Amino acid sequence: MTPLTRASLAIAYHAPVKRRFVAAVLIPAVHRLQRVHGVSHVHIGRHWRFGPHLQLIASGPEHGALVAALAAERPAIEAGLKQHGSGYVLNTDGYLETSRQLGAAELIPPPYEPIWPDNTVRPFDTPLEPGLIENPNARDLRDAFNEAMVEPLEHIIAAAERSKSARLQGAFTFMVLLAATYPDRGLLHGSLSYKSHLEDHLQDYDRDGSLRADFESRYRPVSPQFEALTTSLVDDPTEPGYYTGSDPVWQRWGQALRTFWDRALDLAEVRDIEPLLHEGYTDRAADLNDHLRRKYAVGDDREYSEFHAALREVEYTDKEAGRWFASYRFMVNLLYAQMLVIDVSPAERLFLAHAVSEAVDAVTGVNWRQILKPDENAEAAS
Template structure:
């Protein structure tokens, strides 16, 4: 639907303490969004933690449509799912409070942390534009539009993972490598991946332990990661067959779709300008013209349900595996296993 007069953002929080929210997203939120699509300007969903784990349904429409149609349908569609598939997870608010206090500082989150709202409940809430973090109305408009435009892909990716065609970790590799490759030399994008992973490791409570854990995961998955990186790069270069073309290996999942979406946003004049990294208390991708694709991809992985640790681990895996592929290509060789290739103190690029 086009622009509506007097349209504004409206928000509902759906509290669901069960860790797996994919069923709620695919079997309740997705059909709801399909139903309201013709009546609203935009809609998207986020995962959040404050006052208990929940989904935030954000819908832009006029007040009459919201009150007369959209809000009642939320109660009916989402409420029916909650009655049929209630969360039965029991969480201890006191155990979560220390972590939530830290998250509130790191994410510059405003608002109360307690009390938690009841599990399996639906509550109206003010829309949170996060302008104090994003830096202004233009950045808010850009991100909310991106969230809305990427929501169909979000549902498709969740469906893809639920069907067992790829894990979310594998999809993360596809998307992060696509973002690193978007509109700039791959080496520059991989440098951003490395910088973000290094920053996360440095800021972690146990930098040595975090690096060791990331390295163990890379070594366990190395062969598959290198194969996946090559597959993604062939897809981006146009040498992998399309879905209706004959070939030994079809295009890597969602790579072309994600690249096309990022390219659309790279052409927008309001892509946020640089901000100093020190403006964020925890290292996260810095929103600037060159890194906007990686920043938005990181936020999309959060919507997919990957934890902060999983997201930064994926950045590390991408940088390591893509570095190995690039080094082998520069030497005119096939990829050489790390035991034979040797590596530096962190093994970047091998």
């Protein structure tokens, strides 16, 4: 199968809340582009480089057809900006400092400027992307996965207009339903990826424990709702499974996940998706600073959280489990990036990682220490 080519329209939109513009202007554009001959996949991206912006990204076998289809959409998007523009005044100096911090955190090197003017549109023959998905077959899977997320993202945005809690509950639903499909013990073990994401951040940026304490205090009063949502979404949190509830949007998402698992496992089998980070990560990290070099080298010359120290003690020799992990991590990272489209900030994503971890602990009665340190826990119980 010939890998797909890509093109995009980038829309500078400085206002922090973008979901209403997404729903009013970009999602209708996605639906129109999906009907264009020669367009295989369409999705929406959000990023910070060169200023806060969204991208309408199309992929297909013929590059010229993509460029023409996107050019035909540009007038409608520019008209949408006149009606639903951001009207936000960006502090450029402060934003550039934030860009440098985000660049280090996400392994995206300079340049970070010029900052594009608000409410402007520019075409790209090749989409502006972080570039860390190098394999063309993996990029094709990414495009299909992201496109399948458009319908549930639209579903969440609509619900968020009716309920303040719907946006984060929708993102939580995404996270739980994906984790529940993990082939090894379902949600119980799949949720460890979110715990890893949380603990890695806290190890680097929460030395005094204040952020963890904030997450705990914010989660405590809403824990019953998140636990109830978890049990409503997953039949058995200790076995792999897909959504069996009554919501047709999440039913279709569950069916899509079955297909994506099959495709991802096939790619992992031929190492188009790797269980370990490829050299591009370590090379970029080394170029940015020495702390990141040590972090991504994952050697003995760096500090680890208690969670990751325990994880390093586990032996990973099962090749099939390696394929599972590679496939799952690939999809989790795509999910994180797409949650930005509904304005789930990195801080909110970390809170949700905490919420999923705590909810799974509560509904299963099993915590991460019992999974990663079974011998120590057996001794403590005896």
